[in-house]
Amino acid sequence: MSGDQYGRYDHTIQVPPMPTAPPPAPADGVRAVAVAVLNLSGLGLGYALVRRWALMALCWIATAALLFAALPADPDGVPAVALVLYVAFLVAVAAHGARVGLRTPLAGLRRAPLALALGLLLLAAPAGGVVLYDDARDEATQQMLLDRLDEADRMVEAAAGKPFGTAQADYTKALSVYSDLRTDHPGSRAAERVPARLKTFYTTVGAPFARGDYCAATAPLKYLRTIPEGMPETDLGDLKTWPDDRLATSLYACASAALTAGEATWTSQFGELLTAFPDSEQAGKVEPAVAAAVLRTEKELGGAEPCTAVQRLRTLGTQIDGLTAARAAVGDALDKDSRRAAGSADAGAYTCGVDQYRDGDFDAAQTTLTDYASAHKSDKNAARARKIAIAAEIARTVPAAGKTLPTTRSGGSISVTVQNDSPDEITVLYTGPVTGSFTLKACGSCKAYSFADTVNPSFKPCDNSGKNYPERTISLPVGTTYFLHKPMGDSTATPASDTAKLQSGYVYTECAYTTQRLGSGL
Secondary structure, eight states: SSSSOOOOOOOOOEEEEEEEEOOOOOOOOHHHHHHHHHHSSOHHHHHHHHTTTHHHHHHHHHHHHHHHHOOOOTTOOOHHHHHHHHHHHHHHHHHHHHHHHHOOOSSOOOOHHHHHHHHHHHHHHHHHHHHHHHHHHHHHHHHHHHHHHHHHHHHHHHHHSHHHHEEEEEEEHHHHHHHHHHHTTTTTTHHHHHHHHHHHHOOOOOOOHTTTTTHHHHHHHHHTTTGGSSSHHHHHHHEEEEEEEHHHHHHHHHHHHHHHHHHHHHHHHHHHHHHHHHSSSGGGHHHHHHHHHEEEHHHHHGGGGGGHHHHHHHHHHHHHHHOHHHHHHHHHHHHHHHHHHHHHHHHHHHHHHHHHTTTOOOOHHHHHHHHHHHHHHHTTTHHHHHHHHHHHHHHHHHGGGSSSSSSSSOOOOOEEEEESSSSOOOHHHHHHHHHHEEEEOTTOOOOOOOHHHHTTTTOOOOOTTSSOOOEEEEEEHHHHHHHHEEEEOOOOOOOOOEEEEOOOOOOOOEEEEESSSSSEEE
């Protein structure tokens, strides 16, 4: 072979394939701890350094879920289940990150100690977040308590326009809120505002007193006196005694008005005043008020309704007797008032009976004056009371007999003999210019006449000269005299009446007899 000869040489270089992940690195405990600590931040940063992007995203999702459950901050905090699951998740990703980081080289931060330092620094973020969340939670709690306080305030404000009986339940609920705030949350802003709210509460509940509605004020003021039992004494201060003087004033004013109006409630109110506030200025006014009421009612005896005044005086005496607590507080003064009321009522019974007679209420007048005369035999009006009672009894049968009020006059110039032609003992009542009564014994030989006898034109009782009729002769003045013959004892005969117009120069005979009822005739 001539010339240059060239040979051909083929040389092929084999290039190995690129690895899909970094080759395993030597085990490094610091690196493992760094990855674990970075994962504890909740952001999956440890996974980022070892290029586990899906696992990092999972950490972000878990942290976002926790934030969704925790925010906005709630007084109750993060739900316990969510918190436990999240902590368990962090522990799991930290452990997994440590295992992965033990032999996986880091991307970005090549030096494991630097990554560990960064992880420790980033742990401050969750810790700071916990602190901030606790602050937010405390603020939420404060706001919740303030809202609860505002709700109680609105409840009090709404209740102010209702009657106390209706509003009391709302007042009690609001008071319970105030008490709970001071007891269960003493350091809260809401609790610090409770003392000021209590002042408003007291003035709201006690508003009827400020308006001068004393009777309506007694119930709410008594309610306010019970508040110290459920509230810390230090919260109340001067409010503890705030209702006392106002309640004493209300009890006195309301009782005085009831006493003047004749209502029965004054005794319980005065009794309560004297029991609860025996040394108060208002308690010292009780007895003078009662004495004034007795005196005022005594003056009414001379008015248009003396019977009403008598009844009022009797009621007053009974009511004063019932003030047992008052006796202990004001000594014997009320006893004297009671005796005076009873005495004035007894004395006023005469005036009452006369008024009943003049009004034509003869039944009541007879009862009133008979009782009066019986109870006051030596009284100057006793004799006339008996005569008016006689006239009233006659007027019950003969109303004309009650046209004039009897006097104590007696005797006259005309002789009238009354005979009894009946088997019943009778009482003869008469009134006119003079008034009186007497009794005639029964006629032993007499008997009741038949109705046919009485309608016979020739019928004339007391006309048997052979009989000895019981009789009595009285002297009467000229004028009209009304007689009533009333059987006595167990007789069922009906009283009979007769009217005699007496004139001078005549002698009159009045005869009583019995038919189906007691009859009479002149």
